[in-house]
Amino acid sequence: MSAKKTERLLNLVICLLATRRFLTVQQIRSAVPGYDQDTEEAFRRMFERDKDELRELGIPLETGTNSAAHEDEPGYRIARRDYELPDIALEADEAAAVGLAARLWQSAPLAGATGSALMKLRAAGIDAPAAPALLEPRVAASEPAFPGCWEAVRDRRPVRFAYRATGRPAPELRTVEPWGVVSWRGRWYLVGFDTDRQAQRVFRLSRVVGEVEPAGEPGSVTPPGDVDLRAAVERMAADEPRHVATVRLRAGAGWELRREATSTRADDDGWDVVEVGFSDPERLADRVAGYGADAVVLSPPEARAAVVSRLRALVAT
Amino acid sequence: MSGTSAQLSRLLALLPWLLARPGTRIADVAAEFGISEARLRKELDLLWVCGLPGHGPGDLIDFSFEGDTVTVIETAGVERPLRLTVDEALALVVALRALAETPGLRDRDAVDRALAKVEQAAGESAAPAERVEVALEGEERVLPVVQAALDAGRQLHLSYYVPSRDETTDRDVDPMRVLVVEGRTYLEAWCRRTEGVRLFRLDRVEDVALLDTPAQPPPEARPRDVSQGLFVPSPDTTLVTLALRPAAAWVAEYHPCESVQESSDGGLTVRLRVADLAWARRLVLRLGPHVRVLGPPELASDVRAEAALALSAYGDEGRSG
Numbered sequence: 290m291s292a293k294k295t296e297r298l299l300n301l302v303i304c305l306l307a308t309r310r311f312l313t314v315q316q317i318r319s320a321v322p323g324y325d326q327d328t329e330e331a332f333r334r335m336f337e338r339d340k341d342e343l344r345e346l347g348i349p350l351e352t353g354t355n356s357a358a359h360e361d362e363p364g365y366r367i368a369r370r371d372y373e374l375p376d377i378a379l380e381a382d383e384a385a386a387v388g389l390a391a392r393l394w395q396s397a398p399l400a401g402a403t404g405s406a407l408m409k410l411r412a413a414g415i416d417a418p419a420a421p422a423l424l425e426p427r428v429a430a431s432e433p434a435f436p437g438c439w440e441a442v443r444d445r446r447p448v449r450f451a452y453r454a455t456g457r458p459a460p461e462l463r464t465v466e467p468w469g470v471v472s473w474r475g476r477w478y479l480v481g482f483d484t485d486r487q488a489q490r491v492f493r494l495s496r497v498v499g500e501v502e503p504a505g506e507p508g509s510v511t512p513p514g515d516v517d518l519r520a521a522v523e524r525m526a527a528d529e530p531r532h533v534a535t536v537r538l539r540a541g542a543g544w545e546l547r548r549e550a551t552s553t554r555a556d557d558d559g560w561d562v563v564e565v566g567f568s569d570p571e572r573l574a575d576r577v578a579g580y581g582a583d584a585v586v587l588s589p590p591e592a593r594a595a596v597v598s599r600l601r602a603l604v605a606t
Numbered sequence: 607m608s609g610t611s612a613q614l615s616r617l618l619a620l621l622p623w624l625l626a627r628p629g630t631r632i633a634d635v636a637a638e639f640g641i642s643e644a645r646l647r648k649e650l651d652l653l654w655v656c657g658l659p660g661h662g663p664g665d666l667i668d669f670s671f672e673g674d675t676v677t678v679i680e681t682a683g684v685e686r687p688l689r690l691t692v693d694e695a696l697a698l699v700v701a702l703r704a705l706a707e708t709p710g711l712r713d714r715d716a717v718d719r720a721l722a723k724v725e726q727a728a729g730e731s732a733a734p735a736e737r738v739e740v741a742l743e744g745e746e747r748v749l750p751v752v753q754a755a756l757d758a759g760r761q762l763h764l765s766y767y768v769p770s771r772d773e774t775t776d777r778d779v780d781p782m783r784v785l786v787v788e789g790r791t792y793l794e795a796w797c798r799r800t801e802g803v804r805l806f807r808l809d810r811v812e813d814v815a816l817l818d819t820p821a822q823p824p825p826e827a828r829p830r831d832v833s834q835g836l837f838v839p840s841p842d843t844t845l846v847t848l849a850l851r852p853a854a855a856w857v858a859e860y861h862p863c864e865s866v867q868e869s870s871d872g873g874l875t876v877r878l879r880v881a882d883l884a885w886a887r888r889l890v891l892r893l894g895p896h897v898r899v900l901g902p903p904e905l906a907s908d909v910r911a912e913a914a915l916a917l918s919a920y921g922d923e924g925r926s927g
Binding site for chain 2: 291292294295296298299300302303304306307320321322342345346347348371372373374375376377378379380382383384385386387389390391393394398399402403405406407408409410411412413414427428439442443445453459467468469470471472473474475512518519537541542543544545574575576578579580581582583584585593594596597599600601602603604
């Protein structure tokens with residue numbers, strides 16, 4: 290981290306902000322201390338790198354010529370109205386809301402982004418309190434694929450990645466035009482258009498294996514206007530009941546099944562009978578088997594068979 | 607961001623910050639920017655030699671120091687901070703929107719107003735926010751009562767479902783705060799029954815009642831640090847080793863594991879710590895043919911016994927085959 294470089298860059302920003310006319314590279318070279326290279330070549334290379342650094346920070350460099358009539362050499366300047374954070378005045382409760390929101394993200398890259406956003410807001414005179422509130426929302430983005438997908442969504446750029454779908458032993462390569470990312474029940478999902486399958490798909494980011502690689506140009510993806518991102522994820526993640534199972538539960542047990550039951554009645558001896566919707570007998574069997582001897586599926590036959598074969602397999606291990 | 611970029615970014619914010627707050631103590635400025643006083647002084651020295659071209663009188667950045675305070679008297683034109691980058695705008699706008707839609711949030715109006723102002727200040731940079739959604743689930747049933755207890759400083763009576771035992775227990779608690787972590791809402795409270803700080807997931811609260819007794823968490827009731835996630839391994843946990851077929855690989859995603867190894871059939875061998883073997887038994891029963899218990903042995907025999915008992919309820923179907 291070089292103090293000289295920081296000085297030079299700061300002087301460059303100050304110089305370009307102050308000027309109304311476009312400044313040529315020669316004018317910049319004489320006006321800004323620190324560009325005393327031996328050769329023109331060395332100076333140009335250094336100036337190119339400096340421009341990149343400014344752009345990386347989001348500083349808007351404007352290029353143009355001062356006079357339309359003459360073929361002036363193109364120059365640079367920074368328009369103050371493009372550089373400056375617009376005026377923003379927050380009431381105390383609004384500032385508190387911003388402070389709370391800024392603490393939402395638990396991990397990079399978003400935690401860093403809100404941190405630096407907050408620094409700019411404070412530099413504009415806003416004081417967002419750091420004191421924790423009673424309700425403290427938190428969202429993590431710990432999936433390694435998250436930064437790649439976030440950037441792809443932000444830049445509207447297609448991506449390619451290896452994906453391990455449910456029940457498939459080996460990851461498969463997928464190419465996707467990203468429409469959006471969703472955080473749901475603490476997990477991140479990518480919603481987009483699978484170009485091989487020519488259909489909308491939802492991907493759980495924790496199942497992405499390895500890197501998320503760009504597979505096209507930024508700005509080349511246009512998400513359809515009517516996509517409901519959250520609904521797409523909820524549909525993928527939840528079961529849609531199509532059949533009804535009757536399950537006998539010991540009193541006080543099977544609490545989560547009882548929550549979803551469409552009806553409950555008392556049976557004999559401290560047992561109840563509930564009716565529960567299900568779409569896939571195997572998934573119902575998953576849940577009922579979890580209750581062990583506290584739950585018995587009475588009907589339909591395919592649900593009973595699924596549980597019995599599950600239990601037999603467990604006894605045989 | 608490179609080291610120079612981070613420093614430049616800070617300096618461009620420092621000048622307007624100081625301009626807005628004349629006569630601030632240097633120690634407070636350093637604290638605000640998260641750097642040491644020594645570092646801040648070095649940066650002020652750096653700023654002192656920068657300024658408008660020519661570096662003549664009035665061109666250079668200048669400060670005045672009085673006692674232990676600093677005031678900027680010449681900014682060389684750096685009076686306002688830089689606008690928000692796309693990532694900064696996006697991160698802040700998405701966070702505010704998520705906050706605005708949290709069920710049970712009380713000051714929704716302030717969040718909406720703040721959101722409108724930030725969106726306006728961010729301009730086009732916030733456009734990608736349309737493509738990001740964060741679903742924070744609050745709890746409409748229970749949360750209002752919990753918040754009433756926090757506001758009034760009173761105890762709560764909870765009927766709480768404990769999954770590993772598949773039973774509901776009753777307890778009195780002293781509420782401390784509400785957290786939303788990993789998409790779910792929790793009450794952190796001092797539990798009078800277990801004499802410890804506990805996190806209660808609001809969607810597992812079967813019943814809640816506000817009590818007249820004042821809430822007085824004892825001095826040892828300290829908030830849990832959830833920055834690393836919810837699960838905090840404790841010394842009295844049991845190590846469980848499971849061989850997971852690919853269809854059960856989701857377990858490694860849902861539960862923090864001490865180790866995860868890929869096996870040749872595309873499955874995983876995982877080692878995880880559990881506070882309660884009954885929970886592990888329930889998990890194994892759920893996973894059925896997709897899991898094999900590699901350890902501890904008592905878990906494997908528990909599972910077999912429970913499965914056999916369950917099977918006996920199926921009469922002939924359970925016996926034949």
